[in-house]
Amino acid sequence: MLINSLLGIFVTDKKERGKPSITLIDVAKHAGVSPMTVSRVLNNLSIVKSATKEKVLASVAALDYSPNQAARSLASGGTTQICLLYGNPSSAYLGELLVGALEAVGKHGLQLIVNRVPSDISIEELQKNLDSSWDGLIIPAPISDLEGIRRLVEEEGFPTVFLECGEVSGRAHDIGIDDYQASKDMTEYLISLGHRRIAFIQGPPNHRTSTMRLSGFHDGLADADVEVDKELIVEGAFTYRSGMQAGLNLLEASNPPTAIFAGNDDMAAGVLAAVSEKGLKVPKDVSVVGFDDSPIATTVWPHLTTIRQPLAEMTEYAVRLLSEVIKEPGKQMKKTHLLEYSLQMRDSACPPTKT
Amino acid sequence: MLINSLLGIFVTDKKERGKPSITLIDVAKHAGVSPMTVSRVLNNLSIVKSATKEKVLASVAALDYSPNQAARSLASGGTTQICLLYGNPSSAYLGELLVGALEAVGKHGLQLIVNRVPSDISIEELQKNLDSSWDGLIIPAPISDLEGIRRLVEEEGFPTVFLECGEVSGRAHDIGIDDYQASKDMTEYLISLGHRRIAFIQGPPNHRTSTMRLSGFHDGLADADVEVDKELIVEGAFTYRSGMQAGLNLLEASNPPTAIFAGNDDMAAGVLAAVSEKGLKVPKDVSVVGFDDSPIATTVWPHLTTIRQPLAEMTEYAVRLLSEVIKEPGKQMKKTHLLEYSLQMRDSACPPTKT
DNA sequence: CTGAAAGCGCTTACAG
DNA sequence: CTGAAAGCGCTTACAG
Numbered sequence: 001m002l003i004n005s006l007l008g009i010f011v012t013d014k015k016e017r018g019k020p021s022i023t024l025i026d027v028a029k030h031a032g033v034s035p036m037t038v039s040r041v042l043n044n045l046s047i048v049k050s051a052t053k054e055k056v057l058a059s060v061a062a063l064d065y066s067p068n069q070a071a072r073s074l075a076s077g078g079t080t081q082i083c084l085l086y087g088n089p090s091s092a093y094l095g096e097l098l099v100g101a102l103e104a105v106g107k108h109g110l111q112l113i114v115n116r117v118p119s120d121i122s123i124e125e126l127q128k129n130l131d132s133s134w135d136g137l138i139i140p141a142p143i144s145d146l147e148g149i150r151r152l153v154e155e156e157g158f159p160t161v162f163l164e165c166g167e168v169s170g171r172a173h174d175i176g177i178d179d180y181q182a183s184k185d186m187t188e189y190l191i192s193l194g195h196r197r198i199a200f201i202q203g204p205p206n207h208r209t210s211t212m213r214l215s216g217f218h219d220g221l222a223d224a225d226v227e228v229d230k231e232l233i234v235e236g237a238f239t240y241r242s243g244m245q246a247g248l249n250l251l252e253a254s255n256p257p258t259a260i261f262a263g264n265d266d267m268a269a270g271v272l273a274a275v276s277e278k279g280l281k282v283p284k285d286v287s288v289v290g291f292d293d294s295p296i297a298t299t300v301w302p303h304l305t306t307i308r309q310p311l312a313e314m315t316e317y318a319v320r321l322l323s324e325v326i327k328e329p330g331k332q333m334k335k336t337h338l339l340e341y342s343l344q345m346r347d348s349a350c351p352p353t354k355t
Numbered sequence: 356m357l358i359n360s361l362l363g364i365f366v367t368d369k370k371e372r373g374k375p376s377i378t379l380i381d382v383a384k385h386a387g388v389s390p391m392t393v394s395r396v397l398n399n400l401s402i403v404k405s406a407t408k409e410k411v412l413a414s415v416a417a418l419d420y421s422p423n424q425a426a427r428s429l430a431s432g433g434t435t436q437i438c439l440l441y442g443n444p445s446s447a448y449l450g451e452l453l454v455g456a457l458e459a460v461g462k463h464g465l466q467l468i469v470n471r472v473p474s475d476i477s478i479e480e481l482q483k484n485l486d487s488s489w490d491g492l493i494i495p496a497p498i499s500d501l502e503g504i505r506r507l508v509e510e511e512g513f514p515t516v517f518l519e520c521g522e523v524s525g526r527a528h529d530i531g532i533d534d535y536q537a538s539k540d541m542t543e544y545l546i547s548l549g550h551r552r553i554a555f556i557q558g559p560p561n562h563r564t565s566t567m568r569l570s571g572f573h574d575g576l577a578d579a580d581v582e583v584d585k586e587l588i589v590e591g592a593f594t595y596r597s598g599m600q601a602g603l604n605l606l607e608a609s610n611p612p613t614a615i616f617a618g619n620d621d622m623a624a625g626v627l628a629a630v631s632e633k634g635l636k637v638p639k640d641v642s643v644v645g646f647d648d649s650p651i652a653t654t655v656w657p658h659l660t661t662i663r664q665p666l667a668e669m670t671e672y673a674v675r676l677l678s679e680v681i682k683e684p685g686k687q688m689k690k691t692h693l694l695e696y697s698l699q700m701r702d703s704a705c706p707p708t709k710t
Numbered sequence: 711c712t713g714a715a716a717g718c719g720c721t722t723a724c725a726g
Numbered sequence: 727c728t729g730a731a732a733g734c735g736c737t738t739a740c741a742g
Contacts, residue, residue, distance in 0.1 A: 025734055034713045039737065048498040049711060070434070071735035074718045095450035102457070114454065140561040241656040248473055266654055273656070277631040296654060301628070313392070378719055394721065404727060427717035429734045576728045713742080718735105719731080 005278045022063050031059035041091035042067060044327070053250060069109035079204070080135040082322055083113040084315070087143040089122065093294065093311055097140060100312030100339055104319035112319075121144050123148040128158055136322035138315060139167055154237050159325045165208045173333070177341040179209050183216025183261075184223075184308045185343055189305075190259050194351040195287065199232040199257035200301045201246045202265050205240070213291060215262050232257050236267045242275075243270025251278045251286070258286060265290035266298045267273040272348070287349035302347035310339050377418050386414035396497055397422060399682070409456070424464035435490040436678055442476065442498040448649065448666055452495060455667030459674035465673075478503040485511055493670060500562045514680045519664070520563045527675055528688070530669050532588045532696040534564050537617075537662045538571025539578075540620040541699055542643060544660075545614050546579045547707040550642065552588040554612035556622050562593070568618050568646060572666070575644040585648035587612055591622045598625025599632075606633045613641060613707035620645035620652045623659050627703070642704035657702035665694050 024042075028035040031054060040048050041056040048056075058063075073079045084101055085092060090215060098114070117129060119142050123137050126149070130137075137153060140163035153160040154170040162178040200217045203210035214233070221228050234249060236242035241260050252273060262268035268290030275282050280303055282288050290297060294307035317337060325333070336354045379397075381391040381623060388407060396411040397401050398621050403411075414420075428434045439456055442448060453469070460467045474497050479505070495518035508515040509525040519531040545553050555572045558565035566638060569588070576583050577670060589604060591597035598617050605612055606629060617623035623645030630637050638658055645652060648663035680688070 021735095035736080036713055037711090040712085043737090047711060053711085068424045068429070068735050070428040071718090072737075074423070074429050074720085074736075075737040077738080078742080079425070095453060098450060098453055098457075102453075240654045244656060269654070270656070273628060273631055276628055277634070279632070281635070294649060299595045299598060299624070299651060303626070330726060376719095380719080388721080391729055392727090396727085402727060407727085423719050425735090427721075429736085430719075430721040432734060536717080540716090711742105712737105713740105714736090715740090718737085721734085722732090724731090726730105 012159045012207045013046055021068070022065050024065070024067065027056065027059045027065050029037075029061055030063055031056045038316030041107070042162065044074045045326075047293070048158070048266075056157045057095065067109075069106075072109050073166070078328040079109065079111045079126065080323070080326055081133060081139060082319060083115050083131070083134045083141075083327035085115050085143055086140065087117045090260075095186045096311040097315050100317075100320055103136065103312075104323075104350040105314040108319060110319065110323060117143065118145065123152055126136065126248060127152060127156070130158070132156075136160065136325050137320065138318045139163065140315075141209060142207060145204075145209075146268075159322055159329075161321055163314050163318060173318075173319070173325075173335055173337065175317050177307075177309050177335045178338050179212035181221075182341045182343075183213040184220040185293070186261060187217050188224065189343060190261065190287065190289065190349065191226060191344075192219070192273045193349060195257075195259040196226055197229070197232065197255070197257045197259070198226070199234070199250045201234055201236045201243060201250075201260065201262045201271070203236060203238040203263040203267070205235070205333025211262055212240075216326060217261060236270075238264050238266060240266045240270040240273075244269025244274045245270075246270035247288075248277065251280070256286070259349065260286060260288050262290050264290065265292045265294045265304055265306055268306070269300045269346070272300055272302075281352040282348050284353055287352070289349050293325075295346055297346075304344075305346045305349040306344050308344050309343070314337055318345050359593050365507055366530045371569055375500040376423070377420050379422065382411065382414045382420050422434070422464075424461075427464050430704050434464065434466045435489060435678070435681055436466045436468055437491045437493060437674060438470050438486070438489045439493045439495075440470050440472060440481075440498050441495065442472045442474040448495070448586055451666040452670050455670035455672075456493065456674055458667075459671040459678075463678045464543070464676060465674065465678060472498065474498065475593070476501070476509055482507060483697055485513070487511075488511065490681050491515065493518065493673045493677065495670075496564060497562060500564075503559075514677055514684075516676055518673065528673075528680075528690055528692065530676070530692045530694065532662075532664050533573075533693050534567035535571040537698075538646070539575040539660055540571075541616060541646070542575025543579065544573045544618065544698060544700075545642065545644065545704065546575070546581060546643070548614075550612075550614040550615070551707075552584070552587065552610070552612045553581070554589070554605045554615045556568050556591045556598060556605075556615065556626070558591060558593040558618040558619045558622070559603050560590070565593075565618055570614060591618065591625075593621060595621045595625040595628075598622025599629045600625075600631030602626035602643075603632065606630065606635070611641070613645050614704065615641060617643065617645050620647045620649045620661055623703070624651050624655045627655055627657075627659075637703050638705040639708055642707070644704050648699055652699075652701075659699075660701045661699050661703040663697045665696070670692055673693045675702055684704060 010226055027037045027352050032294060034264050038056050041053050129304040137158045137160040144162040160172040162172055165174060176332055183227050204215050234246045236246045260271050262271055270286055271288045272282055280286060283299045290304045293306045296301040297304040379390050379393050383393045393411050396408050427607040456467055474647040492513045492515040499517040516564045517527055518530045557569050573583060589601045591601045615626050617626055623643055626643045627637055630641055635641060645661040648661045652659040652661050
């Protein structure tokens, strides 16, 4: 099943509703140039002499001008469309992803199409759903982890931004956080709390984020000279249920961990359930931390200590990038873009009580 | 803290990208009238003779014409703005709410502003945040339950649609589902499974949905001649933690229930935690059902049997309604609009095993 | 590198 | 009830 929605966007500054808003012509007069020149500056066409450009930019700032997207789109005879290919069945992220994308899409006068596909869609199936009228693609995890997806967009020739997957390829861009470092930070945090027996629940190994997070955990331990016990590294599926099962196994071990680091929040929430099933308390008996800061992190009790990713910023950035790439296909740009994450300390982790 | 984002929208049919798209003028020619007349028909101005109107509509259909929103907005000198006042800190709904609103807003050539406010904001504070340039308001729960909110929008003169609160007032509209009937359906479902000792965890009594759902539960029991045990009706706060606490209390009673109906999914998820803490299993030892079909319902294990609300449809409907009200302020319209809900049967409920 | 002209597809305001 | 004219604020394509 395929859910498709076409979301078009444009934003006009309505602060001065009623009052005649300032136009490109006003700016041109103010700067002493023709409207055409202003237009060129605004569209970043590099042919403008830099002195002229500065003059125009100054006038834009002085008059607090913002272009009318409706006029822009009318005149240019169409709008560029960007498709967000979304496929995570636990649709917790969608809201944040959308907010960022919409904001940017509005600012740049583009249209956004939101296309939901099954997370396990085949490449052939996906290919059928690609519309040649799209001017760009934004592909978040887990679709971005699909085998062959990179080749597909490359072959079809779509300017593309992948989200959260940290791998550069072809002409596509990647935006994400440093999963490795974030995971390492979390591990160091747990160690700083006094934990030494720390378990890690990995996500599916075919997800880049999974393996990055595991490496970060591993190196965080190693760097602090804490022994890496292979028994304490188990595999989950990024789902609540798999986290619960993994937590149960971990807790039943002869020498259970004092802290459990789950590769995502859904699994961490599952671990919470496992802990309580064992008649134990979080964080008193065992600390539990996650990754993502998804809505579930602040729904469950206790609230999860986790890593927050700036999802809205990512899509916002993705749209901006795409907009530039579409305008000037030849332009040289950075391929990988790392955004800042943050460690959210909440109530699911504390120093170990039993030694 | 206030998060404000301006989302503007417009949609153009891009199927025929490249090919010159059909315009209002094409339609006018086809129908043998002036462009102006077509414009009037499209904008539903009632002054057009109905014979002419039909002719035009036929041409619109024949040519598969859809108006260019950019041109429309340019010509009319602005766009009407609708603000979605969102305040639920457990922002699980936002995604779905947005999708519906955006789709409709695009179709009607409006702008959407998404404004997040604290759920416990005071009316004075809220009033400060109302922008007179907005042409309409959409207010979902829990903001719609705020004391005095109805009076405020009435005084300020905003065309307003309230979501999920089932109360008609002033000139505002209400869109929602029949919480009472849905809750009654769920209760009857539990009874049909064989349950007789059914507990209910109510939400905060100042929320209309809370009390409606409680009434539905009550009457569902009464209609089936099942005794209503007051001990089994407890109050929660619509949060996971309150559901967990209520579940614990219920389970520790001398004569515990065989099924627990929580007033929303967050609380139902909390009950799941309580059940496992008691060393019991869902649904074998006790059935647990929720309400809302929020993302958490299909995250936790077992997945929750719950009531699904068509959130996207609600906002879509709300935008359509607002658009009409704004265009023709005097128009008579239904005040309350009930949409269809559905009972999602999943894995958290089954017939009782112990008698 | 910069500008003057024409036009994007609609709606407003004014006539009839 | 219907139409002819002008214009919304930009950009395209063509000159210089």
